[in-house]
Structures are given as C-alpha cells and as structure tokens.
Amino acid sequence: MIYIISTILLIIISYFIYKANQNTKDIKINKVQITTKQPAKQSNISILHLSDLHLENISISPLELAAKLQNEKPDLIALTGDFLDRKRSIPKLVPYLEVLQAMQPKYGIYAVLGNHDYVLRDKNLLRLKDLLIQYGCIVMQNTSETFYMNNQAINIIGIDDYSTNRSDLPKSFQDVKDGINIVLTHDPNVVLEMDEYRFDYLLAGHFHGGQILYPKAYHLVKMGKLPRLNVVKGLHMHNDSPFYISEGLGQTGVNIRVGSRPEITMHDVAI
Numbered sequence: 622m623i624y625i626i627s628t629i630l631l632i633i634i635s636y637f638i639y640k641a642n643q644n645t646k647d648i649k650i651n652k653v654q655i656t657t658k659q660p661a662k663q664s665n666i667s668i669l670h671l672s673d674l675h676l677e678n679i680s681i682s683p684l685e686l687a688a689k690l691q692n693e694k695p696d697l698i699a700l701t702g703d704f705l706d707r708k709r710s711i712p713k714l715v716p717y718l719e720v721l722q723a724m725q726p727k728y729g730i731y732a733v734l735g736n737h738d739y740v741l742r743d744k745n746l747l748r749l750k751d752l753l754i755q756y757g758c759i760v761m762q763n764t765s766e767t768f769y770m771n772n773q774a775i776n777i778i779g780i781d782d783y784s785t786n787r788s789d790l791p792k793s794f795q796d797v798k799d800g801i802n803i804v805l806t807h808d809p810n811v812v813l814e815m816d817e818y819r820f821d822y823l824l825a826g827h828f829h830g831g832q833i834l835y836p837k838a839y840h841l842v843k844m845g846k847l848p849r850l851n852v853v854k855g856l857h858m859h860n861d862s863p864f865y866i867s868e869g870l871g872q873t874g875v876n877i878r879v880g881s882r883p884e885i886t887m888h889d890v891a892i
Contacts, residue, residue, distance in 0.1 A: 651884055670699045780805070
C-alpha cells in the first residue's frame with residue numbers, strides 16, 4: 622500500500638515538474654501602449670524590450686526568437702540585464718545578439734547590466750561588455766544617450782544595477798536634455814528613489830514575474846520593497862509615471878515557472 626501511494630505521489634510530482642518546465646517554453650509577445658505626460662506630438666516610438674535571458678536556463682533558441690520577432694519592427698531595442706553569470710555562457714549570447722542586430726532598429730540597441738552579469742569579474746565582465754558593443758549595443762552604466770524624433774529629444778537613461786549598489790542617479794541624469802525620458806534599469810526598486818528624477822517611462826526586469834508564484838512571490842521578500850507590495854511584473858505607476866517590469870525570458874535556479882511565463886514585450890509609447 623505504501624509503495625502504491627509513493628508511486629502515485631511520484632507520478633503527480635513528476636507531472637507538475639514537467640508542466641512547470643513546459644511553462645518556460647510558453648513565450649508570448651505582450652503589447653503595451655503608453656501615453657506620456659508630455660504635450661502630444663502625434664508621434665509614437667516602438668520599443669522591443671527583452672530582459673533576464675539567463676542563458677544558463679533559457680528555453681527559447683535563437684532561431685525561435687527570430688521567428689517570434691519576424692513581424693516586429695521596433696524603433697529601438699531595450700535589454701535590461703541579467704544576460705548570464707558564467708564565463709562559459711558568453712559565446713552562447715552571440716546568436717541571440719545576431720537576431721537583434723539583424724532587426725536594425727532605427728534608433729539603436731541599448732543595454733544595461735544586472736546583478737547576475739556582475740557575478741562575472743574583471744576580464745570576463747569586460748568580455749561581456751565588449752561582445753554587446755561588438756553587436757551594436759550601447760552599454761549604459763549610469764549614462765544617457767539622446768536622439769531626436771520629429772524634433773523631439775528622446776533621452777535614453779541607463780541606470781546601473783540597484784540591487785548591487787551600482788545605481789548613481791545624479792550621474793545617470795547629469796547630461797539629460799529637455800525632452801522625453803525613457804529609463805532602462807535592471808532592478809525596478811530604484812524607482813522608489815526617483816522622486817527627484819523625472820521619467821516618462823521606465824523599463825526593468827529582475828523578478829521573473831516571481832518565476833514561482835503561490836499565489837504571491839513570498840520568496841522575493843528580501844529583494845526589496847516592490848516584491849513585498851506584490852509588485853513583481855507588468856505595468857505600474859509611481860508618482861503618476863508608468864514603469865514596466867518584464868517577466869524575462871530565462872530562469873534562475875531550476876528551469877521551471879509556476880504562475881509566470883517568459884516574456885517578450887513590445888511597447889508603443891506615444892510622445
């Protein structure tokens with residue numbers, strides 16, 4: 622009798638693990654529409670947002686990613702960190718970057734680093750940064766870049782990782798021009814420190830949508846105030862400014878998801 626019960630339990634557990642692993646392959650493109658608080662210029666900018674590839678545990682191949690994105694034509698691409706955390710994974714990033722580079726976004730590809738990227742040290746971190754630059758990414762560490770769209774200044778502001786104490790808000794905003802401020806960062810908790818720093822839209826990742834929700838991401842409570850407020854994914858507001866937390870493409874720890882799904886996001890921002 623004990624053997625039968627144990628066998629049944631093993632089958633049930635195996636089934637749920639299988640389903641949780643299959644969830645990591647259930648990747649959809651989410652569409653988000655945003656209107657900024659700036660005076661309407663009758664212009665829109667399209668942003669492809671990818672976060673948390675975690676190449677050690679990712680369930681979409683470069684070919685599958687290319688197929689997912691084949692009908693998308695973003696004006697710019699935003700990558701919000703946690704590409705990998707092991708030096709042997711660095712070459713694995715190449716075909717993914719080739720997919721993004723081939724999309725030729727008009728206003729470029731912008732990348733910030735996450736806490737897992739900073740597990741790499743010295744020359745290996747430099748290898749990662751150099752690889753991103755080689756494939757057309759502007760790597761932002763408390764810096765900003767400005768381009769113009771229909772005579773409107775668009776500031777892309779890259780705030781370095783908050784969870785590893787690398788964020789420097791004054792430095793990030795020191796060269797920002799009068800215009801639309803789009804912030805890229807890895808850990809969205811930094812938004813709670815930005816009362817004195819105006820942004821029109823902020824993109825982040827870090828939480829993987831909880832990765833395993835039951836029904837809340839209780840295991841993330843040590844990752845800052847936002848998870849304690851159950852703010853771990855999707856569109857939110859802070860001081861009337863919108864920010865979006867991606868569920869990411871990859872996973873950490875074990876390659877499973879419960880109550881969350883990998884995410885590719887297209888943001889249509891009216892400016």
